[in-house]
Amino acid sequence: MLRKIAVSDLTLGMYIHEFCRPRLHDPFWTQNVERELCDEAVLQRIKASIREVWIDTRRGRGPDERATILAEACSIPYKPDTAPSSLDEELIRAKAICGRAKAAVMTMFTDARMGRAMNAEDVDLLVEEISASVMRHPHALISLSRLKTSDEYTYMHSVAVCALMVALARQMEMSEEQVREAGVAGLMHDVGKMMIPAAILNKPDRLTLEEYEAMKHHPEAGLKILQDTQQTTPAVMDVCLHHHEKIDGSGYPHGLKGEAISLFSRMGAICDVYDAVTSDRPYKKGWDAAQSIREMASWKGHFDETIFQHFVKTIGIYPVGTLVRLKSERLGVVMEQGEKSLLHPKVKVVLSTRTRLPCAPKVIDLAHADEEDAIVKCELAADWGLRDIEKLWAGEAWV
CATH class of the missing domain: 3.90.105 (Molybdopterin biosynthesis moea protein, domain 2)
Structure with a gap:
């Protein structure tokens, strides 16, 4: 790898x-x-x-071999650091993880395209590293992976969906083995796209109807690849095959309906769409994270409603990086989710809506008993002339 x-x-x-x-x-x-x-x-x-x-x-x-050898010498299993960390601290670590993960997924997917078996140990180690980051801080890697460029979308999308699946599985209080399996499923769900012609996969414009029909074959292609990887579980293969199914039966490839779709595949459908609509593509700008939640909630018959509610609790009604207007006539960027309420995150104020001039950056906790400010609505950075808004919450990790 x-x-x-x-x-x-x-x-x-x-x-x-x-x-x-x-x-x-x-x-x-x-x-x-x-x-x-x-x-x-x-x-x-x-x-x-x-x-x-x-x-x-x-x-x-x-x-990591030195740490592994020392751990084995002491008869102590080597485990990644999962101690809680601040958003700023974990964003720096998450940036490094994203870089390594992209390279690893590129290697694994290239192996798949060339007909070589993927290394199951490499997959497990990558999922373990992503899962550890989510445990240290549940929003750092998920938020950072959303900022992928269009030319790295195919690989970083798999990393992002892996992190989202891990976080969602933890929010749903699944066992550690189920969390790991959910992460592997997220990482491998789009491996079949390696069998789609590059001219279609990398097309800078919207696909034609014929091209879209060709793209719809990637779940079956992915299943074939995973079937050749003997250590892949049935649950992971099912997500690869059925993450485009919809609750009302209008999805593909088999038009499954309701609970005929596996639990992991219902989870995968939500995580896959959320990362897709929040990511920049050559033919469209990604939606704001909060806007994406609102839009997805309105798609009746698309997602399992109970799992979607868990997903909203996972990333927040106002995900990290959302630009919000406050009652105090200031604009702020969401920095952290509230521990007790999805409606009261921590926000860094950056601009006066009256004067359109910058404010002295200050983080306020809307859940604090003495804080009277509140979110009025979400805003678009472009409407206020704000560029590189990611720097306001991602800091050094965005540079």
């Missing part, structure tokens, strides 16, 4: 796939690519010259 790591984590025994730097005429930067790192002098020159490098963990040591 390909992983991008900082050179500070580079050690002997790792297999270099590519340097994260422009190709130079110096033969050093070509002779030392695609090879196992065995020379301390080469290691030190790399560390002195560049910041990041791609490694192939299938052909050499991985960055």
